[in-house]
Amino acid sequence: MRMAYRMGLSGSTLSRPFGRPVRPRLLATVESPLPGSRPAGMALRAGHFLVHGLKLPLAQVDFAAAAPMAPPVERVVHGFAWLRDLAGSGTTAQGAATAERVLGAWLDANRGLGNNRGAQRGAAWKVGHAGHRLLAWLVHAPLILSGSDRVFRARVMDAIGEHATWLDRHAGKADTTLEAVAAWCAVTAAGLLLPDGKPRRLHGEAGLAQAMGELVGRDGGVLSRSPLAQIEAIELLVELAACYRATRRPLPPQLTAMLQQLLPPLLTVLHADGSLGSWQGAWAVGAERIAALAAAADVRARPLVDARQWGYQRIVGGTGDRARTVLLMDAAPPPLARDALSGCAATLAFELSAGAHRIVVNCGGAAAAGGEVPVRLEPLLRATAAHSTLVLGDANSTAVKVAGKLGTGVGEVEVDRRRAETADGRAATQVEASHDGYAARFGLVHRRTLALSDDGRLLTGEDLLVPTGRKGRRAKVSYGLRFHLGPGIEPALLAAENGMTDGALLELPDGTCWRFHAPGQAVTVDESLWVDGEGLATGTAQLVLEGTLARDGAAIAWRFERMETGTR
Numbered sequence: 001m002r003m004a005y006r007m008g009l010s011g012s013t014l015s016r017p018f019g020r021p022v023r024p025r026l027l028a029t030v031e032s033p034l035p036g037s038r039p040a041g042m043a044l045r046a047g048h049f050l051v052h053g054l055k056l057p058l059a060q061v062d063f064a065a066a067a068p069m070a071p072p073v074e075r076v077v078h079g080f081a082w083l084r085d086l087a088g089s090g091t092t093a094q095g096a097a098t099a100e101r102v103l104g105a106w107l108d109a110n111r112g113l114g115n116n117r118g119a120q121r122g123a124a125w126k127v128g129h130a131g132h133r134l135l136a137w138l139v140h141a142p143l144i145l146s147g148s149d150r151v152f153r154a155r156v157m158d159a160i161g162e163h164a165t166w167l168d169r170h171a172g173k174a175d176t177t178l179e180a181v182a183a184w185c186a187v188t189a190a191g192l193l194l195p196d197g198k199p200r201r202l203h204g205e206a207g208l209a210q211a212m213g214e215l216v217g218r219d220g221g222v223l224s225r226s227p228l229a230q231i232e233a234i235e236l237l238v239e240l241a242a243c244y245r246a247t248r249r250p251l252p253p254q255l256t257a258m259l260q261q262l263l264p265p266l267l268t269v270l271h272a273d274g275s276l277g278s279w280q281g282a283w284a285v286g287a288e289r290i291a292a293l294a295a296a297a298d299v300r301a302r303p304l305v306d307a308r309q310w311g312y313q314r315i316v317g318g319t320g321d322r323a324r325t326v327l328l329m330d331a332a333p334p335p336l337a338r339d340a341l342s343g344c345a346a347t348l349a350f351e352l353s354a355g356a357h358r359i360v361v362n363c364g365g366a367a368a369a370g371g372e373v374p375v376r377l378e379p380l381l382r383a384t385a386a387h388s389t390l391v392l393g394d395a396n397s398t399a400v401k402v403a404g405k406l407g408t409g410v411g412e413v414e415v416d417r418r419r420a421e422t423a424d425g426r427a428a429t430q431v432e433a434s435h436d437g438y439a440a441r442f443g444l445v446h447r448r449t450l451a452l453s454d455d456g457r458l459l460t461g462e463d464l465l466v467p468t469g470r471k472g473r474r475a476k477v478s479y480g481l482r483f484h485l486g487p488g489i490e491p492a493l494l495a496a497e498n499g500m501t502d503g504a505l506l507e508l509p510d511g512t513c514w515r516f517h518a519p520g521q522a523v524t525v526d527e528s529l530w531v532d533g534e535g536l537a538t539g540t541a542q543l544v545l546e547g548t549l550a551r552d553g554a555a556i557a558w559r560f561e562r563m564e565t566g567t568r
Contacts, residue, residue, distance in 0.1 A: 005199035012055055022195040024157040028246040030139045030193070031075075032239055032294035034084060035233035035289075039327040041089025044082055045098050052075050052371025052535030058102065059213040063109035065122030070370025072535070077106075078124040079132035083140040092142045099143040099151065107159060107235075121553040127170055128179030134186040138193050139239050151561055162192035168200065171207055176341070178222070180428060184208035185236045189243040193332055203401050206239075220261035221310025223339040226280040226331070229534040231268045234259065238296045242427065260299045265310045266290070267303035271353040272326045275533060278364025279312070281342025281382065281404070285532035294463060306417055308332070313417065315429045317456025318354075325354045325456030325562075330387075330434040333366030333410045334398045334418060342367040342382065343406040345398040347413060347435045347447045350558065352459060357508045359560065365531025366404075375538050381531070390463050390482045396444070397437030410437035410552050422460055439468050442477050443551055457562040459538040464555045468526055481545040481556060483516070484528045486536050491516075504543055505563075518558040521545045 012022065028369045043050035051072050053412070057164070061077065065375065069077065076082050086095040111123060137144060137160055145153050164187065171183035173301045184207040206370040216232065217512035237259050244251050260417025269277045274287030296299070305314045311332025311480055317325045328348040335343055344366065352360040363386040369378035380386060382404075384396045391397075398409025413435045434447035464483060485491060491504040494515075503517040516523070528542035545556065 001199050005521065007205050007378060010196075012299065019238045023131060024156075024161055024194065026138070026141055026145070026193050027195065027197075027244075028193060028248075030239075030246040032084065032087070032139050032242050032270075033298075034235060034238055035292050036083075036088030038085070039088050040082065040085035041087070041095070044086050044102070045089060045095065049073070049076055049082060052368045052373065053150060054371040058105070059244045060479070060525065061105075063106045063124075065110055065124035066561040067122070069082045069123060070375055072368055072370045074123045074126075074129065075132075078120055080136035081132065085141060087143060092146055096143055099140075099472070100147050100149075103144050103156065107155065110206050126179065127167070127174035127216045127465060128176070128182045130163060130167060131171070131182035131184070131186040132341060133183070134160065134167060135189055135236070135239060138186070138189050139242065152328040160190070162201065163298035166196065166568065168203065171182060171204075172294045176224075177211055178224070178341070180211040181208065181215055181233060182236055184211050184284040184475035185240045187271050189240055192249065194541035207377065209254055211567045212254075215567070216258070216261065217309040219304060219307045219309050220263075221312075222333060222508070224280065224341045224343075225311050225335045225339075226341050226367075227266060227269050227276055227282045227285075227317060228280075229341055230262060231290075233287065234262050234266065234293055234297055237262070237472050238293070244386065244433040256299075259297050260301065263294060263299055263301040264304050265299055265307055265312075267294075267301060267312065268304065268305070268307055268314050268328075269312050269328055270350070271358060272457070273326070273356045275352070277328045278362040278531065279328075279346065280340075280344050281365070283365040283535045284358075284361075284370050284533045285533040288297060288535075308415065311453075313415070313431045313433075315431065315450075315452045317454055318428075323456065325352070325452065325459075327352050327450065327452045327459060329431055329433070329450060330412060331415045332430060333413050333435070334406050337401075337405045337407070340404055340406050342378075342404045343398075343400070344387065345380040345384040345396040345400055345406065345409065345437075346389070347397050347410045347437060348388040348446060348515070349384075351388065353486070354508070354512070357488070357512075359489070359514055359529050360388050361484050361486050361510070363529055364532065365535060365537065367533035368531055371532060371535050372497065373438075373535065377537075385480065385482060386484075388483050389448070389481075390465075391482065392442050392446070392465075393477050394480070395438075395441065396473070408440075410435045412436050420451055422451060422453055424458075424460055426455065428453045428460075432468075436468075444553065445470050459560040460557075461559065462493060462557045465549065465553050467551060467553050476548045476550055477549065478544065478548050480555075481521075483542075483543040484530065485541050485543065487530055487532070487540055488540065491541055491543060493523060493525065513562050515559070515563055516543060516558065517546055520549070521556060521558070522547070534560055 028376040052474040088363045174180035188204030191197035276285040313329040315327040366381040399407030430451040494503040506514045
């Protein structure tokens with residue numbers, strides 16, 4: 001049946017060879033377990049889209065497929081992500097009028113969906129946007145089909161049918177694997193919720209299984225290494241699972257297994273307060289959204305601590321939520337160009353949090369550029385200098401290209417994780433990793449060692465530059481070692497006995513203090529920024545160690561230590 005459907009036989013012919021055509025309708029009402037953003041939904045009811053702090057009045061939005069839009073705006077407007085937000089802002093009756101108004105404007109700007117190829121060009125007809133759009137229409141159908149206008153309801157049902165038919169043919173032609181997953185989820189959902197849908201459902205399930213196999217690595221992390229892509233994949237499967245439940249069909253075993261595999265890597269890159277770390281273009285998605293997503297997935301999972309292919313190392317010290325310290329480290333090469341979405345040159349960068357506060361962060365938020373964060377900052381937020389790691393020659397460890405892609409640079413990362421002791425005898429977990437991103441240009445390999453004590457009160461680090469080949473013995477090269485600080489931390493520089501400023505006192509918003517110390521290094525403070533859980537830029541500070549070094553190598557040691565209450 002799947003083969004015959006793929007060859008062009010209609011679902012009605014295969015399901016009911018001698019039956020009459022069935023009137024288009026939805027067979028069930030879906031209840032999505034995913035909550036939307038209430039502020040974004042309320043803003044929409046007030047007359048404007050709210051995209052990462054950017055307000056777009058509905059009357060000024062050009063819904064045409066080819067209208068130029070920033071990527072975050074595209075995802076909201078053409079992917080209909082706003083339907084979930086609208087559903088989360090009130091009852092169906094309160095949101096239906098707004099939903100019908102916006103959908104009507106979009107349909108008016110994109111007429112002739114089924115037969116006019118010219119109408120199927122532009123951003124609106126990216127396979128991923130079309131998949132998200134159809135899935136949103138099916139899952140949130142009460143918002144767009146509960147009105148009394150029969151003509152409008154018929155028009156919407158026609159659009160749903162045309163989208164499903166279009167995605168039948170184009171789901172396998174997506175630009176990225178994640179877009180293909182969105183398209184196949186929509187095809188499968190249409191097969192569940194539209195009449196005579198069994199052939200389409202079988203067709204969609206087969207395509208989805210293949211796409212998921214290409215999206216995810218052995219340890220369950222998406223190959224783009226993007227936490228945002230991991231979240232999107234889980235959300236797609238959660239909404240598809242809701243469609244199965246609505247039609248009282250059992251979930252395919254592979255769907256349950258994939259949800260069980262996707263959640264642990266996402267938990268790996270969460271901080272002590274449950275919010276997301278800033279990796280590969282992600283912003284600091286809040287703990288509430290992550291917790292709601294984990295609850296909606298309805299699987300029991302624990303974080304991975306040593307995810308070699310996903311590429312993130314996690315070390316936890318201390319006990320209890322308020323005393324717990326979490327260290328996250330990027331210990332893998334950047335994603336391949338074909339997999340990268342908002343690829344960042346972040347190899348060997350780390351983040352550190354204690355309780356509810358972040359001490360060391362990466363700037364993050366490249367994927368939110370186009371909202372309040374200007375588009376011109378997008379390549380800068382993906383650069384090595386926007387991450388808490390070492391930069392040689394003011395160059396990226398991996399070349400940052402346009403459209404979220406990456407070029408040459410880091411090709412190999414070696415990682416060793418083991419138990420160790422700090423210099424003062426504390427038990428600790430240590431990760432030692434190295435990358436070759438600067439070997440071709442400067443003849444130096446960057447090796448970083450991080451050790452977090454079991455009590456979570458001490459992080460020691462060393463950045464070692466090891467010469468490789470003949471280039472390593474020539475001339476000198478500049479370096480910059482950056483530690484971007486979390487929001488609300490104002491560092492106070494400390495002077496050593498010889499007068500050199502080699503440390504800083506960091507007072508967290510809750511009153512606890514940490515001391516940074518880099519013996520023999522001149523520490524300075526510079527401006528930085530951090531993109532928060534709403535995709536908004538917040539001004540912060542960074543500690544910087546700068547200088548020049550001979551190409552026969554160098555070692556830079558440093559430490560972060562929590563101070564006892566009342567000491568300085």
